[in-house]
């Protein structure tokens with residue numbers, strides 16, 4: 110960790126996302142699979158040009174046979190040619206069904222692979238990247254980005270996979286039609302340009318409506334999540350009517366945003382589809398006129414008719430391609446916001462996914478140099494409102510019990526979080542004299558373990574919450590629970606260690622949650638134990654037992670503890686006193702009581718605002 114800012118603030122303006130370059134990078138993730146998709150779908154979309162040609166030949170030969178019969182000539186060669194065309198048509202049709210089966214399989218594989226790659230990259234950056242990661246928006250927004258935006262991008266691959274087929278088909282169809290009648294071909298192709306211009310002009314709206322729809326959806330999800338989490342607070346304050354009307358307002362906003370997005374999508378589709386009808390009408394009018402004047406035979410007329418739907422469909426496809434490209438840009442932009450300070454290509458970086466077979470074993474936990482000294486120098490972490498931590502310095506030696514104390518809001522939690530890399534910070538932290546470059550990944554077991562002020566438990570058994578997948582023995586588990594003063598609670602829980610706790614299990618009290626989290630920390634057997642204000646949910650006697658147990662059973666443990674309780678202050682080798690985000694004094698309890706008015710106020714509990 111150096112004096113420079115550790116991680117930039119979220120939400121800064123980012124350059125426009127280069128959608129095309131990002132899509133290209135995705136395609137070359139599995140070049141063989143992508144090439145197979147392009148080839149198989151290319152063939153699948155191009156072969157209908159051959160069907161149309163063969164159908165036109167069947168009709169042309171039948172027309173020829175009829176003419177020969179009327180003239181009293183031998184019609185057999187024309188009939189044989191018609192049968193040959195029928196046979197070729199059947200073969201081509203049959204092959205196309207086989208190609209379709211292979212292409213669909215390859216497409217799903219490509220789609221889900223790219224889907225998984227994007228999600229893996231998002232998750233890896235949030236969880237593993239250097240520096241601390243805070244979600245830039247709400248968890249519901251993040252879920253929507255993981256789910257909907259990833260899906261939009263991966264599904265957009267379809268457009269590119271189909272492109273070559275539609276292009277070749279269009280080129281072949283236009284050439285065949287041009288050879289028969291350039292004027293009708295031009296009339297049929299003109300809408301293509303119109304569609305492209307139409308969709309291009311709508312591009313800003315496409316992006317805006319998609320963005321607004323996604324945001325409005327996330328707001329509804331957020332509000333529902335918050336309401337479920339605060340049901341009792343809502344009931345107690347009799348706020349149900351206000352909550353319902355707010356939900357209705359959010360729902361209305363979402364409805365309007367979704368309606369605009371869907372309407373625009375359907376409008377584009379509608380315009381595209383109607384091009385087919387316009388094309389058919391043009392061919393009917395112009396073609397029938399030419400047949401009447403004897404300037405076009407039935408075979409050529411059928412050729413036009415057979416090629417037309419797919420050709421105009423391709424035109425619609427190109428319009429849709431532009432619209433989807435714009436929406437994909439929005440999805441990239443939204444996912445990119447989730448990555449915050451990540452380099453842009455991180456989103457589409459290539460990594461092994463292990464989608465088939467056994468997942469690889471996790472690497473063993475890295476050994477760490479045992480703590481001898483920890484030095485914090487000029488550590489600052491300022492929140493958006495200008496409050497937080499300013500220029501804090503203190504040291505800690507192996508086996509010490511250091512208490513950080515101060516009034517409510519004096520910056521104690523910010524100090525711990527900045528030290529552990531959970532907040533963007535500047536300053537220097539040294540572990541055994543070595544500068545810590547990335548505290549977020551450094552301060553983890555076996556070096557350090559942490560209990561937050563408001564810890565979270567998973568919906569799982571108490572045992573699994575404490576061990577977190579670690580294969581620790583009963584002695585480790587038993588000692589962690591004993592040290593965390595949980596034995597009495599265990600006896601009262603319906604299934605003891607196997608009791609399901611968390612959001613979907615038994616509701617534990619705040620103090621029980623905090624002690625379960627402390628047990629989780631103690632089961633990690635880390636060198637440095639960091640407690641953030643366990644006093645906030647423990648009574649004085651339980652907290653006293655906690656510190657007493659630690660000093661008798663783990664006398665070698667190094668503890669950094671936020672507390673204002675006498676039990677902790679009496680046990681402290683050193684106390685760091687904070688006020689208004691700054692360290693104002695530090696030393697042993699006796700010294701501080703003698704010279705620090707803040708310490709005396711905290712000790713005597715005379716200050717009204719002392720954290721309780």
Ligand SMILES: Nc1ncnc2c1ncn2[C@@H]1O[C@H](COP(=O)(O)OP(=O)(O)OP(=O)(O)O)[C@@H](O)[C@H]1O
Nearest residue numbers: 492493494496497516517518519520521522523720
């Ligand atoms: N995420 C945040 N955004 C903005 N301000 C914050 C944030 N977190 C904390 N603060 C502010 O920073 C100051 C220090 O907060 P901090 O939580 O570090 O204090 P504390 O001493 O731990 O308080 P307490 O004893 O209540 O836990 C407070 O004024 C608080 O309102």
